[in-house]
Amino acid sequence: MIFSIVCFVNNTLYSQDEDNNWVVGVGINAVDIRTPEAITEVIKDYANASIEDLNMYGSPIRFFIGKYINNGFTLQVSGSLNTVKKGFGYTGFEEALINDSFFVMDAKVKYDVNRLVGETSWFDPFILTGVGYSKIGEKSNTNIGVGWGFNAWISDTVGINVQSDYNHHLKSTATDYFQHSLGVVFKLDINARFNWRDGR
Numbered sequence: 001m002i003f004s005i006v007c008f009v010n011n012t013l014y015s016q017d018e019d020n021n022w023v024v025g026v027g028i029n030a031v032d033i034r035t036p037e038a039i040t041e042v043i044k045d046y047a048n049a050s051i052e053d054l055n056m057y058g059s060p061i062r063f064f065i066g067k068y069i070n071n072g073f074t075l076q077v078s079g080s081l082n083t084v085k086k087g088f089g090y091t092g093f094e095e096a097l098i099n100d101s102f103f104v105m106d107a108k109v110k111y112d113v114n115r116l117v118g119e120t121s122w123f124d125p126f127i128l129t130g131v132g133y134s135k136i137g138e139k140s141n142t143n144i145g146v147g148w149g150f151n152a153w154i155s156d157t158v159g160i161n162v163q164s165d166y167n168h169h170l171k172s173t174a175t176d177y178f179q180h181s182l183g184v185v186f187k188l189d190i191n192a193r194f195n196w197r198d199g200r
Contacts, residue, residue, distance in 0.1 A: 021068030027183015029062040058083035072115035106132025125150040141169040161185040
């Protein structure tokens with residue numbers, strides 16, 4: 001099975017263009033839990049660059065698939081798992097640890113910033129926004145998110161993916177969170193592989 005998967009990926013990796021416009025990726029994620037407050041407090045929390053309250057426990061995996069739409073826009077669907085031990089207001093003491101499961105599925109639209117600043121051969125920055133569903137412990141909610149990231153291509157088909165976003169739940173009693181991820185992204189030539197455009 002592993003050999004078959006490797007052969008499939010190897011045979012479908014090509015440069016991305018209007019016909020070869022799918023990407024898939026996998027990586028790890030870190031989560032910073034917080035509660036809804038004024039936007040100034042959210043920015044202050046994000047800008048302090050502290051890693052003491054980040055959660056990356058259990059199996060902190062993130063996977064995603066993206067489909068280029070048009071004019072620099074890409075639709076990305078992703079799923080993430082993690083375990084939250086440091087809740088909002090974590091004080092650094094062992095007795096303050098919790099043990100909540102973390103599951104997220106979201107759909108976000110990315111915009112290629114190179115459309116504004118000019119194309120580069122290897123660096124593709126983007127901004128994104130969208131909606132998602134999260135379940136943190138026993139609480140499940142719908143959220144809206146905004147963020148940024150980039151793909152740094154180390155070859156025509158393989159790159160490093162970095163993404164960071166803030167997700168705000170629509171319920172005032174819910175939990176907001178920052179999510180930061182690092183992974184590997186692959187370009188796929190799905191159309192050429194299966195000849196979808198020819199109807200075969």
